[in-house]
Amino acid sequence: MPTQVQVRPKTLEDLGVERKPFYTTAEVADIMAMSDQNVLDRIHLPSDHPQHLYAVALGPRTYRIPIGALAQLAGIPPRTTVGTHPRRVSDAARDERAPASLKKARTR
């Protein structure tokens, strides 16, 4: 008897999901074939719970689920790289044009 193997999607495109930065709870429920209430329940779980779903609260009952959170819910692992060559605060500061009063203050 052949064994049924569940293949994990590698991208959201594998699930036929239209790419956009945020999804509503109803859209996530539809994509993941779960109920709206299940999606809400996962959002309300503590953030360290393995089934917690990250969402941005836009109002007391309105949430948006970002694409990365949806991907992780679908079993797609995050692509996080921790390197050792940070961009510097000084580079951001160098681009600034200091306001006149500060320039004056510095010359005193």
Added chain:
Amino acid sequence: MPHYIPASGFAQQVEEFAKQLSYLTDDEVRADDDRASPVRSTSYLVAIPDARTGVTTTFDYREEFTKITGGWLRQAYAFELRVSRPKSATLDARRAHHGHRPSGIHQHCETRSRSDSHYADVERLLQATHELFVQQFASGSPIDCSGLVPLATP
């Protein structure tokens, strides 16, 4: 109030914040920690393109710490939210909270109708600032510079 991170939890905080950023995108999240001493720098970068509008929203966070007994004291930061023009890499709007020499603590706000300047600000923490920026991003509303107090008259 100066921001202090215990030495034992520093690397873990970097990883946890990178994980939090990973919720925003299924593309790469770039976090960097040079682990140098006595000055240690960290940065995080996430760019989120919207295929429908052609707008790319970028979260760019940088911090610099100096070594003190038992941990790291933050000396400088630059937290930025940038929004590109549709189908372009050109800046359309920007909101930034900075704390660095020589200007000290200030913020920037730039839109198509308002050029950049230094505005008054309070000291910002990475986590809280990120939450504000994500809220701004998720709401879909344009960056609003109204009500900011310029630090100098042009």
